[in-house]
Amino acid sequence: MDQVAGFNAMDTNLDHLTTEQLDVLEREIAKKYMHQVPWGAVVWGIGNCLIFIALFPLVLLEILPIWLAFPIATLNCALAYLPSHEAQHNIIAGKGRPLRWLNELVGHVSTIPLVNPYRVLRATHMEHHAHCNDESLDPDYNVHARSNADFFLKFLKNRQPAGVRDEDYRACLERLGKSELMLDATLFQGAYLLVLFGMAWSGHAIEAALLWWLPKMIAETHLLYYLSWAPHFPGHERGRYRDTRAFRSRLGNIFSAGMQYHIVHHLYPRIPLSLTPAAYRELRPLLAKRGCELGGR
């Protein structure tokens, strides 16, 4: 088996390799991209949240006009999830490592603009990985849709007071025996509403809407489209090489939050987001050989 170590997947005739040898080769390639601290995600996660928070006094003190703060806040909300996602997978530092505190700090702080508590996200996201595309166990299954239009319609329905998304997350935590984490969600949501109410009744409702309410809504649409729906479409199959796909986004890799290569993340969740394109390019022949859906990438 060692003989495949050091092989280049691009140059090797994969037809001659056994399944076990393909496994070894795949792991060898993936290993090169793991165990690196993504400092960019650390700065991004904390910096993005600080900029978002700073917008509030800057706008209320009339230092920054609201028309300029609105797109910045929207960008802040759209960028808030991914650093926490790196932390959820312990990519910054695993348990017992010296930088573990930083991993947890980034995890907790970066999703504040989205009003999503880190511990809830981590618990439910691990279930998404463990049961991807399983209708009854994948907490993100509710975003599955037949087309773009169907996704947006479903998203609208899920956001309503009787929508299933919050309920699916609550049921997932209950199944895991972690119902106490719902307290985190309640506190986050409660604080968010108090800020909106406080700003609204002190004469700053438009500012509250354009700094947090609308940006959060726009960002959630973007987030669920690119992180939950597009990489798992059509979402009918389960299994390591079939539950996630590569795809080509017409809006490019940055706008699609790097999710064109999400298949690499599901195979090797410890590879940092910034390295998934390179890892994908090297793994591509192997993934094609495995019968993965690569969407022309």
Place this chain on the structure above:
Amino acid sequence: MQLIKLFFSPAVFALGFLWPLVTQVILAAELMADGWQVWLVSALVVLPFVIMAQFRGSWIWIK
């Protein structure tokens, strides 16, 4: 628990945020002058949505 449920209800969201938001949008757009009338009009704008959200479970009818 009932208090928490009430706090997160559509009616409280409308009262705490949507009502003053619609009022301030009307004033900012100079559609009406400031006074109790603008609060009444914005309440009438918000009310159908609140009733839908509170009793049907959807702000926009579809669910």
